[in-house]
Amino acid sequence: MSDEKTRSGCPFTGGTSGGDDLPPAGERLTYNSYLKVPQLLELQNFESSPPAHDELLFIIIHQAYELWFKLILFELDQVAEEMDNGEVYEAWRLLQRVLQIEKLLVQQIHVLETMTPSDFLKFRQALNPASGFQSIQFREVEFLTGIRDTSVMRHIDQTDQDHRRLNARLAEPSLRTRFYQLLQREGFDVAIPEEGEVLEGERREQTMAALEPLYREPKERFHLYTLAESLVEHDQNILLWRFHHVRVVERLIGTKPGTGGSSGVEYLSSTLKKRAYPILWEVRGQLYDDGMYGMK
Ligand code: HEM
Structure with missing residues (x-):
């Protein structure tokens, strides 16, 4: 973060410090610009027509x-x-x-x-x-944790990027493997299971x-x-x-x-x-x- 942005301390206090050296309003870091709130609030698009209230x-x-x-x-x-x-x-x-x-x-x-x-x-x-079934990040959490049921992959309509992310997770050791490796290094005579x-x-x-x-x-x-x-x-x-x-x-x-x-x-x-x-x-x-x- 630049000096100018940090000078007034908390980024959310915006122009309240009253300093003359602050950049003009609109260029200063604010709560909304830092967190991209306007962009975030644009990301909810209804599929139902007419829009259903609960969507x-x-x-x-x-x-x-x-x-x-x-x-x-x-x-x-x-x-x-x-x-x-x-x-x-x-x-x-x-x-x-x-x-x-x-x-x-x-x-x-x-x-x-x-x-x-x-x-x-x-x-x-x-x-x-569409279904939560296709949540790539949920599958990543499972794979990283050590739940490696790869049959779930068949049901996900993956883009190239999804495919790369999921395969990268499958290629790396899970937390389970890493924990067993740690135990071995600490002197525990555990067998390390294969992934899955x-x-x-x-x-x-x-x-x-x-x-x-x-x-x-x-x-x-x-x-x-x-x-x-x-x-x-x-x-x-x-x-x-x-x-x-x-x-x-x-x-x-x-x-x-x-x-x-x-x-x-x-x-x-x-x-x-x-x-x-x-x-x-x-x-x-x-x-x-x-x-x-x-x-x-
Ligand atoms: C009205 C609310 C919801 C309904 C009726 C619903 C229904 C379902 C159903 C029926 C499935 C099985 C797969 C399928 O055939 O679609 C599923 C899977 C899943 N849903 Fe939901 N869901 C709801 C809310 C949510 C929410 C809020 C999340 C949050 C991320 C979520 C995440 C998931 C995930 C991760 C799976 C995959 C679970 C697995 O395969 O182990 N769902 N959902």
Whole structure:
């Protein structure tokens, strides 16, 4: 940012500092010019004709999601780098930001319940065949996290740019792989699953046994434990979002098929078992109890 722009301190205070040396109005940095508010407010175009009242809500809520997805990806990319560099605190700190945003996103979906099923039908047909199914950034979050169900790619009408973005995500190690690599560097004898692989057999047992001490005595390796649990919470937030989304979908369209061509609620319910870190979820079930049940 140039000296002239920073001289008055907060960019949003605009001309209130009263200095003669400020550039003329219209050239100064303002809240609106910095954040491109006029341009942002031009980006909501109705498909329904005559315009259906609730379509504005529908557009804005999706756009808000995409903006938050952009930030989530930005932060998760940094989390990945911090993990590679062994900077566990920084990785954890930025993950906390992601977790807070995700909590907001889980709640946000319910704003749509202020729309009645019949109001939605006034513009739903106009959106056909567009669907949240095609959200590139949502798939990027999944792929980066470690949920690598590439069958979803078949249903996305990808532009060249989308194709490049998704393939770049598939070509890079997920957070899951990076976390296991970090654990290995920290002396844990875990097996590193291939992307999309669910560990089974001996490799699963080996990994479970290596992780068990981390969960039995969290305070011994507190930094790694809190990072592991933050990753589980990230996984959980994605699951919670899926659950809340499918319930909202059911309230709005019942058993109708989706505009993206799926069976709708039935398909979405089938995604509720997708997990990026199944072993981290399971390891707590392996902890032995210390006979405290029934304590008076
Ligand atoms: C009236 C509200 C909504 C309805 C009725 C709805 C409906 C659906 C349906 C039926 C699907 C399955 C794919 C299909 O056949 O279209 C789907 C998928 C999806 N929707 Fe929504 N949706 C709504 C709001 C949202 C919002 C606000 C978002 C935010 C980004 C969103 C994101 C997604 C995503 C990411 C998927 C893909 C999920 C997956 O494949 O795991 N949806 N939606």
